[in-house]
Amino acid sequence: MFLRIKRSPALIDNQTVIHPTDRLNKPLLFSTALALAVWLIWYAYSSPDSLSIIEENWTVTLTMVFGSFIAGATSEGGGAVAFPVFTKVLHIAPLDAKVFSLAIQSVGMTAASLTIIALRVPVAWPVIAWASLGGLVGVSISSTALAPLLPPALLKMLFTAMIAAFALPLTILTWQKRLYNDTLPFFGAREKAIWLLTGTVGGGMTGLVGSGIDIICFSVMVLWFRLSEKVSTPTSVILMAVNALAGFALHGFLLDSFNATVERYWLAAVPVVVIGAPLGAYCCTKLNSRAIAVILILLILVELLSSLILIPLTANIIGISLTVFVIFLWFYYRMARSTRYRPACERGEE
Template identity: 60%
Template sequence: MVFGSFIAGATSEGGGAIAFPVFTKVLQIDPADAKVFSLAIQSVGMSAASLVIIAMGVRVEWRVIRWAGVAGIPGMVLGAAVVAPLLSSAMIKMSFTFLVTSFAVTLFMLNRRMRLCHDRLPDESGYESWIIALAGFVGGVMSGLVGNGIDIITFSVMVLLFRVSEKISTPTSVILMASNSIVGFLLHIFVIDGFTPEIREWWLAAIPVVVVGAPMGAMLCSLLDRQVIAKGLIFLILIEFISSLWLIPMTPSVVLVSLLMLVVFSLLYYGMYSVRRYEPIGSD
């Protein structure tokens, strides 16, 4: 979590994006427990990072936080209470891997050349709020499955479809993931009863680390160029992809779900990238 908390504050991937793979692939901890820990620790670390972002006056898109945050609540409930019990642990692990891998491919294509970006969310037709809300709902479902997702998916929509700079999208996704983590954490405490004494011990041990690491990551992110942020994300996702292929048993059902996730999200991300409606004036 020393590394994970720093990533949580500096990128659009929450600390759970580090904790979940390490817990499930290296330490062989049940994905359900890894998910609850991810939500619990992000509710502290990313909330601390959010306070630093706000205190520093870092620019964020509050409209995205409101729309996606509200829609992410029912998504979180659906993912945690309904969808998660239906999937095997291997399927859950690979679903997350191919979600972020498909995004990394598109992000790589997007940053092969210099491009113009918006510094705010375009507001032309009113459809933007519904698109962001849908992204928040789908991201909430993924967060309910693996403890992380609403930040990645909303970040993807902001960057790929609306052409908003990573400098704005990243701190926006940090605040959004913090709020969604709090909702998920409370859900597992008071409704699902998934916050076990063992997870509580892990959580208490990691809190002193993440309340320092996540704000430091947020401060560094405010100083970095957007292309550096994008390259950092791609590198982390590459590690996630390789480790999944190496450590997760590839049964026919897992391969089928993995390919389905890869195709669906790749088409979705490429479709957003292909839309020219929100292209800044002067772009190629």
């Protein structure tokens, strides 16, 4: 159960729909026009093989129908769906799966971000600015220096361990009475450093598996800064869009990893993600914070179970993954216990 505090601009009523129906016409028209424009560009680029590309790669298209919606509606980017399905189910090379994740999110998450802006959904712009700067550093270092050194199975389990550690405190908080900030309580040099570092870590994870800055920054926003999931989720979507664009440009122009096979996967998914991701972003505005948290917890549970079932687990992978799980769980616990950024009324202030 969530507490509702009246007459407090620092708090958010989680049962209130932010945008009434009569204010949605222009944003929805914008999203429709955006989708049509992308379709026209896609068709002009892929013609005369447009339909054959989808027929040959229909499993990719189907995967991203669901992946793009999840990406727009939650803090788990489309890469968090694409990478495990590609590597575990479709047996696509991990590097190709990662590059595809970055490429397709550069379209879907950008479309979702533009929809969020058009809908005037509240987001934490200072977080986006400083975490994005760190994300550029992180994705560059991990893509060029770290990714070639680590085995794919270990990379995937590290990501799973990280988000599984976040699910535990999020589950506890979801069923407790708690208050939210709808904006950052204050933002000085300390906070800039925090988000620069958080973005670097998140960008590093994105460079390894094609997703990560969104869920890592989301966890810090919710657990430490006490931002509502309704603010943290669209903020994380925009962060992932910026990081995906940077990662895609890095692999496409500098590392030359965007090969013909990945390009065909990408072309097979573009028509659906430009609809699915904005639709997910819109549906997120209709959910309260508890619903958003519950959906995210269930997705993390699916991610954990699928990893345990499908990834070959060696003693080395298990040991490192458990270590990462414990380390992140400790950090998440410390963030959840911190009182620095709790709402003013919860701290006993006016």
